[in-house]
Amino acid sequence: MAAYVVEELQDVTLDIAGPEGRLAHHDLMSPFVWQDGDLYRLLVRVLPRPLGPQDPTGVIWSGASQDGLCFQMAQAPTLSPGSMADDAGGCEDPTLVQAGNDYLIYYTGVDAGRSQGALLLAKGKDLIDLTWQRVMLKAPPGEGNIKEATLVQGSDGEFRLFYEYAKDNASRIGLAVGPSAGGPWTVVKDPFSVRDSAWDNWHLSTGPVVQLPGCDPVMFYNGATMDARWRIGWISFTPNFSRVTARGIEPLLVPPPARDRADTDIAFAASCVVGGDDIWLYYSLEDRILRRARIRRYDR
Numbered sequence: 001m002a003a004y005v006v007e008e009l010q011d012v013t014l015d016i017a018g019p020e021g022r023l024a025h026h027d028l029m030s031p032f033v034w035q036d037g038d039l040y041r042l043l044v045r046v047l048p049r050p051l052g053p054q055d056p057t058g059v060i061w062s063g064a065s066q067d068g069l070c071f072q073m074a075q076a077p078t079l080s081p082g083s084m085a086d087d088a089g090g091c092e093d094p095t096l097v098q099a100g101n102d103y104l105i106y107y108t109g110v111d112a113g114r115s116q117g118a119l120l121l122a123k124g125k126d127l128i129d130l131t132w133q134r135v136m137l138k139a140p141p142g143e144g145n146i147k148e149a150t151l152v153q154g155s156d157g158e159f160r161l162f163y164e165y166a167k168d169n170a171s172r173i174g175l176a177v178g179p180s181a182g183g184p185w186t187v188v189k190d191p192f193s194v195r196d197s198a199w200d201n202w203h204l205s206t207g208p209v210v211q212l213p214g215c216d217p218v219m220f221y222n223g224a225t226m227d228a229r230w231r232i233g234w235i236s237f238t239p240n241f242s243r244v245t246a247r248g249i250e251p252l253l254v255p256p257p258a259r260d261r262a263d264t265d266i267a268f269a270a271s272c273v274v275g276g277d278d279i280w281l282y283y284s285l286e287d288r289i290l291r292r293a294r295i296r297r298y299d300r
Helices: none
Strands: 002-014 026-036 039-048 059-065 070-073 090-099 102-110 117-124 132-137 146-153 159-167 170-178 186-188 203-205 218-224 230-237 244-247 267-275 278-285 289-299
Touching: 002 218, 002 278, 026 090, 026 278, 026 289, 039 090, 059 090, 090 146, 102 146, 132 159, 218 267, 230 267
Parallel strands: 002 070, 026 267, 117 146, 170 203
Antiparallel strands: 002 289, 026 039, 039 059, 059 070, 090 102, 102 117, 117 132, 146 159, 159 170, 170 186, 203 218, 218 230, 230 244, 267 278, 278 289
């Protein structure tokens, strides 16, 4: 069985997040990073700290970097609440794919009452000028949230949309299948579930999928116990995502010890960039700061 090993941890910073920057005193979450030529590009969820009763639960900003660590942020946000009723309360959890000359950005839209999140899609040729948006997946009223999209194409040519949803006071990972990155989507059986006696025995949430040549695709997913102490693990699938082929026993990434047990105890994976033999995993800690980890795959 393969092993995935963390070799290095690094800080990720935003150049306008300092004491006088526009994003100072804000929490940073869900860093989605991809490569565009010689640049690294970023979408990130930003929200005030502390979050007031009238504040949005998230605004999505974009940035660019030469080294993948320090990002020069845009002068205006990419997605702000209120473009439609389903995101009037906040824009969260960005995931980007490119379809021809268009950007497709899946994100979580939170309604004005903060009672439900739905999976929305924005489309445009520029990150600042997204001219087309609509709801892709939405749970029936009272049945919780659908959020945290991960998109990947299987060996059969079909696209998979992994997402987080709420069930029985817990988070689970759902799966939908479609002919293109823009859907339409058909919900199918959940790809995997919790493990009763493990670190991921109560909550699950999606993470990025990496497809290395000659290897089973691997998802760096998020799991937690009932008290929501989130860690990052890994699970692999057949190339057409029809079944699980392996799953790590212990978490891959664990947050550093909290100063107080009441503090937020969360490490949460958001995206990956592959360079040579290195997998660069971008994630958040404590729902407020950004990191990346250099991961290597080893065959036993």
